[in-house]
Amino acid sequence: MISENNSQQEKVVESNPSLESEINSARINALELKLETLSIITESLWNLLEDSELDSRSDLKGEMAKVISDRAERDTITVHCPACDSQEKANSGYCRHCGEKLSYSGEISPFDY
Numbered sequence: 654m655i656s657e658n659n660s661q662q663e664k665v666v667e668s669n670p671s672l673e674s675e676i677n678s679a680r681i682n683a684l685e686l687k688l689e690t691l692s693i694i695t696e697s698l699w700n701l702l703e704d705s706e707l708d709s710r711s712d713l714k715g716e717m718a719k720v721i722s723d724r725a726e727r728d729t730i731t732v733h734c735p736a737c738d739s740q741e742k743a744n745s746g747y748c749r750h751c752g753e754k755l756s757y758s759g760e761i762s763p764f765d766y
């Protein structure tokens with residue numbers, strides 16, 4: 654049922670270039686915001702690491718493995734888009750199908766939105 658709805662919506666989007674353009678523009682804006690946030694977080698973490706007693710070379714690989722595992726776990730949480738009812742990852746912030754902002758009341762990492 655959900656995949657039929659998605660398929661119908663994709664046809665509507667494909668036959669409407671201005672709607673497709675609007676959705677792509679919203680996606681690009683969301684990506685730019687995400688990149689900016691990521692850049693700020695990375696610089697902040699780097700500053701904290703430089704000020705700490707930790708050896709960044711020895712701790713980085715282990716921490717990366719933990720982050721990958723934590724993200725995979727967070728990616729399994731889904732919510733329904735309020736506009737098109739498609740099932741979306743809770744941490745994605747915006748619906749992949751219609752661009753609607755998603756809300757999730759659970760805990761979200763600063764890296765997710």
Ligand SMILES: [Zn+2]
Pocket residue numbers: 734735736737738739748749750751752753
């Ligand atoms: Zn949607």
